[in-house]
Amino acid sequence: MLKTLEQRNFPIASLKLLASKRSAGKKVTFKGKEYTIEEATPHAFEGVHIALFSAGGAISKELAPEAAKRGAIVVDNTSAFRMDPDTPLVVPEVNEHELNNHKGIIANPNCSTIQMVVALEPIRKKYGLSKVIVSTYQAVSGAGAKAINEMNEQTRSILDGETFTPEVLPVSGDEKHYQIAFNAVPQIDKFQDNGYTFEEMKMINETKKIMGMQHLEVAATCVRLPVETGHSESVYIEIDKENITVDEMKSILSEAPGVTLQDDPSEQLYPMPANCVGKDDVFVGRIRKDLDRSNGFHLWVVSDNLIKGAALNSVQIAESLVNLNLLK
Amino acid sequence: MLKTLEQRNFPIASLKLLASKRSAGKKVTFKGKEYTIEEATPHAFEGVHIALFSAGGAISKELAPEAAKRGAIVVDNTSAFRMDPDTPLVVPEVNEHELNNHKGIIANPNCSTIQMVVALEPIRKKYGLSKVIVSTYQAVSGAGAKAINEMNEQTRSILDGETFTPEVLPVSGDEKHYQIAFNAVPQIDKFQDNGYTFEEMKMINETKKIMGMQHLEVAATCVRLPVETGHSESVYIEIDKENITVDEMKSILSEAPGVTLQDDPSEQLYPMPANCVGKDDVFVGRIRKDLDRSNGFHLWVVSDNLIKGAALNSVQIAESLVNLNLLK
Incomplete structure (x- = not known):
């Protein structure tokens, strides 16, 4: 996901890397700058515009609504919300327009x-x-x-x-x-x-x-x-x-x-x-x-x-959110 | 093919092993007895009841009619005669009855x-x-x-x-x-x-x-x-x-x-x-x-x-020829 964001030069003002408590404290380099992973808690999403989720369905079910409640738009790479009627399921080449109907969570479909x-x-x-x-x-x-x-x-x-x-x-x-x-x-x-x-x-x-x-x-x-x-x-x-x-x-x-x-x-x-x-x-x-x-x-x-089937499609959704002026 | 004939105890009175000139003279063991490979010529098929062919389409096109002319029934494992309207294409579980219409050559279908x-x-x-x-x-x-x-x-x-x-x-x-x-x-x-x-x-x-x-x-x-x-x-x-x-x-x-x-x-x-x-x-x-x-x-x-897709189906055709009393 980070590699794709970097390759496509996604317009990032600030980047937060969230993971489990176990991974918190580890360092990751993005575009030559070092970032420290923080624990993914509900509060961690305060001030976030776009949250890219890819940590399994259970984590998404717990934290995606919390992130959305705090104003983030979640792009979720798990199956947790894909068939939820309130959640757009988006492949930008096919149904980018569905992003207009989002309620804080957008689902990334299955790779196949x-x-x-x-x-x-x-x-x-x-x-x-x-x-x-x-x-x-x-x-x-x-x-x-x-x-x-x-x-x-x-x-x-x-x-x-x-x-x-x-x-x-x-x-x-x-x-x-x-x-x-x-x-x-x-x-x-x-x-x-x-x-x-x-x-x-x-x-x-x-x-x-x-x-x-x-x-x-x-x-x-x-x-x-x-x-x-x-x-x-x-x-x-x-x-x-x-x-x-x-x-x-x-x-x-x-x-x-x-x-x-x-x-x-x-x-x-x-x-x-x-x-x-x-x-x-x-x-x-x-x-x-x-x-x-x-x-x-x-x-x-x-x-x-792993690319169009996962990371790329998530990042393309984020790009569409920017292009369609859908960020709050 | 030999392994399948042996396993199924096919009723063989005498066995001839035919191959190219290059292989002639080599020895092969079948049911504990040693056989010498002979060159596959038209004359080699004299007196043969059933000839199992599996040496490529070109060889079948050349020698199957020669074997049939000499009274053998050819079971051909190549694609040479499969779509010939005079040649039955047989899978015994499906269309064993087609064997009654043979004119000396029976085709074994493609494995798939x-x-x-x-x-x-x-x-x-x-x-x-x-x-x-x-x-x-x-x-x-x-x-x-x-x-x-x-x-x-x-x-x-x-x-x-x-x-x-x-x-x-x-x-x-x-x-x-x-x-x-x-x-x-x-x-x-x-x-x-x-x-x-x-x-x-x-x-x-x-x-x-x-x-x-x-x-x-x-x-x-x-x-x-x-x-x-x-x-x-x-x-x-x-x-x-x-x-x-x-x-x-x-x-x-x-x-x-x-x-x-x-x-x-x-x-x-x-x-x-x-x-x-x-x-x-x-x-x-x-x-x-x-x-x-x-x-x-x-x-x-x-x-x-390699079994039902090739050797076994050929041998089953030969068994059906015996069971249906179709040998001359």
């Missing part, structure tokens, strides 16, 4: 949702959108540093013919743990009663909310892969117009904000997670017309889940 | 197609089937031993912080080569003019042919993963009946030939490639009802691409 709606919005705007079916290929960095370590250590164990015991993935708080190295695990987050995982339901519900389309048909299957960073998505869509060509679709996406088109089969050009790491954009390729339905298309959407 | 149709046929039989959208998660062993070596060496290089040069994947005969370790590559086989890869078109065309449903809507996106063995597939289907429950769907699949149901979210039970290696069955789980269409379902289908 963000990159998909950035790719879908320009299509919806031009051709309408009625159905989305997505299968994801998600990186372990979405599950945190422990998951990355587990993948790397497991991978080495397998190459060396040694045994290992999975302890983190697929879900650190769940009962069973499975091998992620050289495997594909069709579980991200816990299961709901309907057989879908929370990750899948987040993609379904958040997509409808961000795009403002409660009647959009959305289905998701979310799968974790042995990839460190970069989520990929195989997306099938149905639009409202018939007989749109692949070239027209490519043309729309090549001009869309936040999107880089990478699509040339003759050059074997298509997005891949290994190539997206450290980049801001959402990469779209493998655009094909469905062979049966003339309003159906297939896309392959890749983005760095 | 076989496991999908084994899962779909029991559903089609009971509820009908109108639409299939599949996104694959395919293992590198489908691309051969060189691809496996490349993945393992690349993986070690990345863990050790060393450089490497991709030389095999995604397609050894194509121009560009990309990293497979810790990556997801949305290209398997070369591209066709319509933007689909040959692998994707194989899944589409072979599924229609095997299931005998030219009007079935099928779409595929095929992706290579850093998994050594075991293809996974995220499959969306629409059936002809409304209001079928997940439990009814599970019940059908639990009794289906060649299928093992692994589906219990409360126990985090679902199929994964790491668990399917060395096993005969097609594993199905993550069965969910689509939240928008009452005739829509989502499945996760996993199988060992």
Whole structure:
């Protein structure tokens, strides 16, 4: 988050770094200046204009209302308020205007949702959108540093013919743990009663909310892969117009904000997670017309889940708040 | 193939092992007896009842008709004859009866197609089937031993912080080569003019042919993963009946030939490639009802691409030829 604020030269008058009591007192450098981390208490938010939250849902539930009460606008990177009807859920390329309706808290969507709606919005705007079916290929960095370590250590164990015991993935708080190295695990987050995982339901519900389309048909299957960073998505869509060509679709996406088109089969050009790491954009390729339905298309959407999927989108929301003159 | 013939105790009166001139003379042990490999010439097929071919499309195109001319029934594991209207394309659990129409050559389908149709046929039989959208998660062993070596060496290089040069994947005969370790590559086989890869078109065309449903809507996106063995597939289907429950769907699949149901979210039970290696069955789980269409379902289908996807299905075809008394 700090790296993104620094890179984008966000207009900061003063910066406060808040964390748990345990981390208070530690020093962090930002733009060459040293800052001391303070404890995140309700009072710490006095005088703050924008508070970027990324410390887990429980902390957000406790402290985001306190920060908002004191006049800060909270941009919350957790799932705590995403489906709250009073909280705008914002991807600036899609629904920046929703920021006008904020009540002190703005939610940053789930990483896998963000990159998909950035790719879908320009299509919806031009051709309408009625159905989305997505299968994801998600990186372990979405599950945190422990998951990355587990993948790397497991991978080495397998190459060396040694045994290992999975302890983190697929879900650190769940009962069973499975091998992620050289495997594909069709579980991200816990299961709901309907057989879908929370990750899948987040993609379904958040997509409808961000795009403002409660009647959009959305289905998701979310799968974790042995990839460190970069989520990929195989997306099938149905639009409202018939007989749109692949070239027209490519043309729309090549001009869309936040999107880089990478699509040339003759050059074997298509997005891949290994190539997206450290980049801001959402990469779209493998655009094909469905062979049966003339309003159906297939896309392959890749983005760095730690950048556009998290820090960048939060900072972009903060930028929009400034640009729209929404700070008190 | 030999291992499968041995494991299943296939009724062999005499065995001939044929290969290129280069391999002729080498010794191979089968059921404790030593065999000398002979050169595969047209004459070598004299007196052979069943010829299992797995030496690439060009060899099959040259020698399969020669073997058939001499009275052998060829079971061909390449793509050479799959879409030939005179050649049955057979997965015994699905369309064993097509073997009655053979003209000397029977084609074994593509690995990713076989496991999908084994899962779909029991559903089609009971509820009908109108639409299939599949996104694959395919293992590198489908691309051969060189691809496996490349993945393992690349993986070690990345863990050790060393450089490497991709030389095999995604397609050894194509121009560009990309990293497979810790990556997801949305290209398997070369591209066709319509933007689909040959692998994707194989899944589409072979599924229609095997299931005998030219009007079935099928779409595929095929992706290579850093998994050594075991293809996974995220499959969306629409059936002809409304209001079928997940439990009814599970019940059908639990009794289906060649299928093992692994589906219990409360126990985090679902199929994964790491668990399917060395096993005969097609594993199905993550069965969910689509939240928008009452005739829509989502499945996760996993199988060992070297067993049911290749050797086992060929040997099962040979077994069916024996059981149906189709040998001359």
